[in-house]
Amino acid sequence: MRKFDPPTPPEATAFLNARLIDPASGKDEPGGLLVRGGVIADLGAHLRRNAPDRATVIDCKGHVLCPGIIDMQVFTGEPGQEHRETLKTASQAAAAGGVTTMVVMPDTEPVIDQVALVDFIQRRARDNAVVNVHVMAAMTRGLKGQDMTEIGLLKRAGAIALTNGKSSVPNTRVMHNVLLYAKDFGALIAHHTEDPNLIDGAVMNAGEVATRLGLPASHKAAETIVLERDVRLVEITG
Template sequence: MTTTFTNARLIDPEAGTEEIGSLTIEDGVIIGVNADEQGVIIDCGGKCLAPGIVDIGVKIGEPGERHKESFRSAGLAAAAGGVTTMIIRPDTTPSVDTPETLAFVARRASQAAPVNVHSMAALTKGREGREMVEMGFLLDAGAVAFTDCDHVVTDNKVFARAMTYARSLGALIIGHPQDPNMSKSAAVTSGKFASLRGLPAVSPMAERMGLERDLALVEMTGVAYHADNLSTAHALPALERAKAAGLDVTAGVNIHHLTLNELDVGDYRTFFKLKPPLRSEDDRLAMADAVARGVIDIISSMHTPQDEESKRLPFEEAASGAVALETLLPAAMRLVHAGLIDLPTLWRALSLNPARRFGLPGGELVQGAPADLVLFDPDTPFVLDRFKLNSKSKNTPFDGARMEGRVLGTWVGGERVFGGDDA
């Protein structure tokens, strides 16, 4: 079926433009921009039409923790949040470290999720940092990258060998820059606030130390490397030097570290306990500026569902992480409304850059690109009710917060997976 979106505010991250126009799709791909209207007409009423979000680092509870999140619940949450592609993490139980486990994940995703799903695989067996996985077999089975997530590989020789092998295969390594010895058992970022609250803390320098180590190994091996979740201004100079030196390096930031700071923890509110912990306001602004300048390439949700039992604990004992598939877009609108970033630049970090980094189609509004689209109103205000989220787990720091930006419709391969009949 042919569909034309008219009177749409087209957000083109590659051209860096936003302008009123039309978009025509057919058989799951874009066939024309500002061309003659054809087929079913959807009047967008001047609302924003952009490439669907490509979200990196989504945690799914299958296998092992399906009570926290399933492919179906995460897929519904993604569609409601304008996310058309999820790139999921391998930190499941058991880890995604064999072709058989990866095949199970792919099968479950295709059966249950209404959006595109691609999986990363573990870098070492069991994410234990001792023996690397069979990368070649996992690549053949569909793995798009390799990572041990927050289980940092501390043995430099093991990490270097894995990087060298990945380089020979053309595989992407995802790192979690952090010195694990310094950050062990830490709940917040060190400083006056942490001292006043009496909470175990970690210095922001732990992130810089971890990144410097990783970048040295990248320089030695020549591997393609992505730092998954930078959060401090201290890490940015090292990243900029690596890019200036021509290393194949990119970096991402969590939406929570762009919109919240360490003071939001308040009176030990565990829904604000994240990994890495929330940083200072200066760090938050530095991260937003880095995205605007292109130093930070990707914004992700780092969607991490946790059940009530693991969050309703003393702050030090509570699990880290927050759900964010449905709150990613409205939270990102805070950056736009604050004048820190414009919509095309934001969508470059949310859609175009992650698609390109992982070698996936999408992120573009050009002829021949997939018809993975999100229609949204960037200005509609609402108060978030966590119990209305599609995720099984409801651990969002934005519960009760006033937000702006509502998804009106989501299309994957030209098929509408969220929203009513009318735009």
Template sequence: MSTGSLLLTNALLTDPAARTQMHGALLIKDGVIADLGPGLTKDKVGSDVEILDCGGEVLAPGLVDMRAVTGEPGAEHRETLATASQAAAAGGVTTVVCTPETHPPIDDPAIVDFVLRRARDTSIVHIHAMAALTKGLAGQEMTEIGLLGEAGALAFTDGAHSVMNARVLRRTLTYARDFDALVVHHTQDADLAGDGVMNEGEFASRLGLPGIPAEAEAMLLERDMRLVAMTGARYHAATVTCRASLDVLRRAKADGLTVTASTSINHVTLNENDIGAFRTFCKVSPPLRHEDDRIALVQAVKDGLVDAIVSDHNPQDVETKRQPFAECADGAIGLETMLSAGLRLVHDGSLDLLTLLRALSTRPAEILRLPGGTLTKGAPADLVVFDPDTPFVLDAAKLKSRCKNSPFDGARLQGQVSRTIVAGRLVYQI
């Protein structure tokens, strides 16, 4: 951590927590925000303060990504904590929460400790770990949630694996409630999804590919809501993607359940048509849905029904992606492109900038009970500076992630990160 002082001047201070924007400056001391506002100038701070001119760009809280696969330990050829952190910094993400889909899975306190120590040694952003809900991610026997929490696990999930046994999930939710632990669940009925590889519908039929119905998601989410009502646990739906799920979520929140939800950046900016001529980089889980579902998701983010947007970063190497669509692995990288892709929604008028940033930083921080997501005195100096209007064409080869399976490869994007600051230290700069 930097113990020096830094004054960021000539910035558009954008605080999604307070829903305010103003031109001014921000002072960082000892890794936290010491002061900010339009009246703050270099003449009002000490001579030992370093000055950084933001050139009128947006200065906002760093993004908090609730869902990313990092690969380490066991799959370092896909991604390491170091390379994931470099990709995150380049995308304005200052906090990454990694899933337990490693080898071995993060289902033991010793593995939680390893990941956190490794992150402290190699990462340039904050990295937290979610631990497994069930041993081996097998969905049969719950893990020691209490011990894993003591070791530093931030939340509990089986990643892209759904717990199909309702009795196991009920017991897990009950146990998690007693520790006030957050359960993050992937809602896709494995039996109903079967061998499907994309959204079920006319487009899947035209491509000759087996589909996954939206009901596979909505039905499992409905079951989970009933279990949450029984247990009173804190529950987060990992990736909602369809209108039917939004109806379930709306009823659950209306009933006062302690339920939150996120969707992925892929599902609010892409649809099933982006698969085109079998583009494997667009094969994700849950699958990309119909355009009507995408529009409904964006509206749900705007209304606050869907609380957060995640990158769902899942690096896959050439051997697993350069295959026929039906046989390739699910997953797309997203840490470095989450903000730029999300700004598409701002430029087309679907969302305003404050609402987008609230879903990318403020609400994830609140759900995970992490500091950050706001520009207030005393808050951590985890910040991103970006120009929302800078146009560029994405060249996946230049991305910092170890794998290059971006669904936005070759896409025209608008909005580029120029600086990322973590705990008062500049970790990325163009």
């Protein structure tokens, strides 16, 4: 009978002396993590200082060890301002900070308000980025808050959500139509709720200090007014 050698166990790497954080379970404690063959095999306080035999040991020196972070608002220079930043350099910076997924905002030049630009971002990310990259497309053309974009086509092209970037949509009828179409196509809307007329020129929050210094200020109602409007629109559109 032919004799077979026992299978070689996968290589193990032990991350010791770490601060383990897991938002899903509420874990926040000192400990360690053991990886075998690219898969988490064990974790907890019992691995804080002791590693299994023949495991490669990495001393985390008290640094945080947690699941990859998702950055939901990444303002990159690509397309249009690659001299400032590209998807490649943005993803490298993200990876260095523990971010494994970036959601790119449409506030670029040109604005990501067309299917071709969504496809461009996805191809560039696939070829150059070192982390996962998703796209939020614009819900109004040029982010001007006036004309709605092709919500269904943008979602079909791969946009995970639609937004108006760092500005809100002041026109209630336009916002109503956006929510109506988003419902029909099953699209997610992420809206920056802030009344532009109440924040125009403001340099700080309204309050005693702003009054004493005589500085233009923005009241917190600038956000709640638009938020309340949008809640009513959601009730109307279902």
